[in-house]
Amino acid sequence: MDDEARDLVEAYALQNAVEHGEDADVGAVVGKLMGEHPELREDAEEISDEAPEVVAEVNSLDAGERRSRLEEIAPELLEELERDDEDEEDEGLPPLPGADDVDEVVMRFAPNPNGPPTIGSARGLVVNSEYVEEYDGRLILRFDDTDPVNKPPQEEAYSWYQEDAEWLGFHADEIHRASSRLETYYDYAEQLIEKEGAYVCSCSQEEFSHLKKEGEACPHRERGVEENLEAWSRMHEDAEDVVLRVKTEIEHPNPALRDWVAFRVVDTESHPHALVGSEYRVWPMLDFQSAVDDHLLGVTHIIRGKDLRDSRDRQSFVYSYFDWTYPEVVHWGRVSIEEYGTLSTSSLAEAIDRGDYEGWSDPRVPSVRALRRRGIQPMALRSALLDLGVSESDIEFSMSHVYSENRALVDDDADRFFLVRDPVEVTVEDAPETTATPSRHPDVDRGNREIHVDDRVYLEADDLPELGERLRLKSLYNVEVTSQDPFRVRYIGDDVDLVREEDVDVVHWMSAEEGEAVDATLKTPDGEVEGVVEAAAAEAVDDVVQFERVGFSRVESGEPFTAFYAHR
Numbered sequence: 001m002d003d004e005a006r007d008l009v010e011a012y013a014l015q016n017a018v019e020h021g022e023d024a025d026v027g028a029v030v031g032k033l034m035g036e037h038p039e040l041r042e043d044a045e046e047i048s049d050e051a052p053e054v055v056a057e058v059n060s061l062d063a064g065e066r067r068s069r070l071e072e073i074a075p076e077l078l079e080e081l082e083r084d085d086e087d088e089e090d091e092g093l094p095p096l097p098g099a100d101d102v103d104e105v106v107m108r109f110a111p112n113p114n115g116p117p118t119i120g121s122a123r124g125l126v127v128n129s130e131y132v133e134e135y136d137g138r139l140i141l142r143f144d145d146t147d148p149v150n151k152p153p154q155e156e157a158y159s160w161y162q163e164d165a166e167w168l169g170f171h172a173d174e175i176h177r178a179s180s181r182l183e184t185y186y187d188y189a190e191q192l193i194e195k196e197g198a199y200v201c202s203c204s205q206e207e208f209s210h211l212k213k214e215g216e217a218c219p220h221r222e223r224g225v226e227e228n229l230e231a232w233s234r235m236h237e238d239a240e241d242v243v244l245r246v247k248t249e250i251e252h253p254n255p256a257l258r259d260w261v262a263f264r265v266v267d268t269e270s271h272p273h274a275l276v277g278s279e280y281r282v283w284p285m286l287d288f289q290s291a292v293d294d295h296l297l298g299v300t301h302i303i304r305g306k307d308l309r310d311s312r313d314r315q316s317f318v319y320s321y322f323d324w325t326y327p328e329v330v331h332w333g334r335v336s337i338e339e340y341g342t343l344s345t346s347s348l349a350e351a352i353d354r355g356d357y358e359g360w361s362d363p364r365v366p367s368v369r370a371l372r373r374r375g376i377q378p379m380a381l382r383s384a385l386l387d388l389g390v391s392e393s394d395i396e397f398s399m400s401h402v403y404s405e406n407r408a409l410v411d412d413d414a415d416r417f418f419l420v421r422d423p424v425e426v427t428v429e430d431a432p433e434t435t436a437t438p439s440r441h442p443d444v445d446r447g448n449r450e451i452h453v454d455d456r457v458y459l460e461a462d463d464l465p466e467l468g469e470r471l472r473l474k475s476l477y478n479v480e481v482t483s484q485d486p487f488r489v490r491y492i493g494d495d496v497d498l499v500r501e502e503d504v505d506v507v508h509w510m511s512a513e514e515g516e517a518v519d520a521t522l523k524t525p526d527g528e529v530e531g532v533v534e535a536a537a538a539e540a541v542d543d544v545v546q547f548e549r550v551g552f553s554r555v556e557s558g559e560p561f562t563a564f565y566a567h568r
Contacts, residue, residue: 001050005040008033009051011074013058017066019081020400021407022568023059026052063411064443093390096131098328102300105137109170110144110290113153115345116160116360117368119381120335122168126385127303129170140297141165141172144290145179146283148273149266151346153179155274160360164368167378176297178289179275185284188292188322189244189263193228197321198262200231202242212258215251221259235282240265246288248317256310257317262288291315295324306331306392333394339525340366363564364525371402375544375554375566380406403567410544410552410566415440417449417540418474419520419547419563420510421531423458428479429490431455436511438475438548449536456512458532463507472499472506474548508548510534522553524565533561 001009012032013024030051034044058066070078099105107128111121132139141162145153158177165172192198201208201220211218223231235242244263252258262285268278284292290311294302304311312329319326348365351357361369371381384401416439433455437448453476464487465471470480471489478498479489498504510517510532520533537545538558544566546552553563 001043001047005033005043005047006050006054007073008037008040009047009054010058011070011077012036013055014066014070014074015077015081017058018063018070018078021063021404021411024055026055029055062442093127093130093134093386096135096301096328097330099135099301104298104300105132105135106140106298106300107132107137108140108142108294108297108299108302109165110142110293111161112147112151112345113143113145113157113161114151115154115157115349115367117164117168118345118348119337119340119366119368119371119385121345122164122368122381123335123385123388124303125165125168125170126382127390129168130386131301131303137300138173138298139171140174140176140299141170142176142293142297143178144286145177145273145275146182146286146289148268148283149271152271153274154349158275160369164372167372168368168382169378174297176293177275178284178293179273181289181293182276182280182283184296185263185289185292186282189284189288190229190232192246192262192318192321193232193244194225195321196225197247197317198244199223199228199247200235200242201245201259202231204241208259212250212255215258217250218245218259221247221250235263235265240267246314246317248314254310254313257313260287260314261285262318287311287314288318291318294327295319295322299327301328301330303330303332303390306333330390331392332390333392335388335395335397337366338396338398363523364527373554373556374564375410375552376402376406377409380409399567406566407552411546412441412444414544414546414552415446415540416442416546416548417534417537418451418508418510419522419531419533419537419550420458420460420508420517421522421529421550422461423510423532424461424464424487425512426457426459426464426487426489428455428457429482429488431477431491434476436476449534451511451516451534452513453511453516454513458510458512458517459507460531463505465505470498470502470504472496472504473509474506476509478504508550518559518561520561520563522547522550522563522565523556533563537561537563 017024440446517532522529552566
């Protein structure tokens with residue numbers, strides 16, 4: 001690879017690293033090089049062989065050095081990144097349809113509190129609150145908790161949602177619980193019956209499914225108003241296999257819209273509701289409850305999944321009977337999170353009940369509470385989710401976007417420490433007794449740590465080199481392996497030039513001298529990791545720190561030392 005190609009690889013590697021706030025990716029660098037400079041494709045094999053060495057040199061620099069070097073050798077690439085950042089800031093969310101036609105934009109987020117917010121539901125919290133802020137509108141948090149059997153609410157989840165919503169910048173002007181509004185739904189059900197827009201049906205599910213499929217009317221459809229009101233009253237007392245149906249079009253082209261169920265009887269003796277217990281036995285279906293609430297609460301705009309298009313069509317019958325105006329609706333596609341898939345809140349709750357996870361804040365769970373515990377900042381998650389927009393396209397989302405945003409937020413304030421995973425105690429022959437003084441931060445002047453070292457250190461098992469190989473212990477000295485069984489190393493000087501001249505690896509370590517290290521547990525999305533950490537790190541409880549060569553983490557407790565891993 002000639003000098004010109006080498007300089008281009010370095011420049012694109014620096015741009016890639018600065019853009020993403022992490023080590024440059026060789027594949028991305030070579031791909032951009034070939035795309036921007038097709039004349040180099042005839043040398044692609046040679047460039048691909050030698051590019052990793054250049055990228056590794058770039059990755060050995062810290063964030064400040066990468067940016068400075070890029071500005072020095074290719075300022076136009078840095079300007080390109082800055083222009084892209086400005087364009088992203090200008091994009092924002094698309095305008096709300098019909099927002100200029102209402103006196104005040106009113107939006108709602110309506111979760112089922114069968115668990116705390118997941119990353120998926122956080123998207124709804126963030127986007128609704130962003131729109132309301134943009135239009136100086138009103139924001140409603142409404143708990144649609146009217147399914148005590150299939151999606152039973154958890155009593156704690158109501159407060160979990162409110163806490164996590166506030167943390168994410170969702171500041172509700174009103175908070176409502178559908179389970180406390182059943183009498184209101186009953187009132188509108190009776191009004192609908194009186195308008196001959198609903199009837200009580202005692203067909204079995206199988207019988208009605210057959211009739212619906214054939215486009216034939218239920219035999220109870222032509223009951224009179226008084227007979228339906230009497231049957232409705234009995235639903236609340238002793239009837240069981242009956243439902244109240246909204247009268248639509250029995251031959252409607254979409255069978256899902258034919259005389260849909262508005263209320264059903266629920267055995268709350270066996271399935272008591274988390275807030276109201278067994279007080280009620282007739283419960284509204286979501287489409288009826290939500291339709292009534294959206295109107296009464298003055299909702300002007302709804303954001304919902306494109307898979308819920310039928311909801312608008314069903315609810316439009318209710319709105320038509322009452323001569324209400326339906327809110328504007330924005331449909332968006334489903335988000336699949338690369339690292340977690342599409343696990344639902346219900347399936348996560350089942351896994352927690354089985355003991356697969358320690359709880360909703362287990363770092364392996366895609367919940368907002370788990371991200372908070374790991375040290376993810378609210379603006380990092382908020383920004384990454386807003387970048388998804390409100391397209392109807394299904395989206396595959398990677399947590400790397402959140403981590404990139406978070407890295408930019410926490411890096412300057414995160415003190416550095418050594419954490420050695422799977423530690424192996426190693427005696428260093430001929431080592432001088434000394435005190436190492438690694439910096440608390442490579443780019444921000446906050447002074448240095450002090451680690452006293454005799455002749456014993458902890459190294460990570462994966463860092464142990466082969467016989468005759470050399471290592472640089474970061475901010476300490478150089479060693480050479482003299483024996484594999486037993487494993488031994490000897491001190492060979494302090495000269496940091498060894499790293500550059502002989503291309504030796506630089507590894508982190510920890511002093512094995514009493515009082516310098518404490519046992520540590522690092523909880524990660526892949527499981528728990530045991531190790532030792534600098535004793536001073538135990539004073540950083542609740543802070544986000546960076547364990548060198550490991551990653552950013554939030555310190556949960558100092559004794560015993562426990563930290564939750566965030567990201568690289």
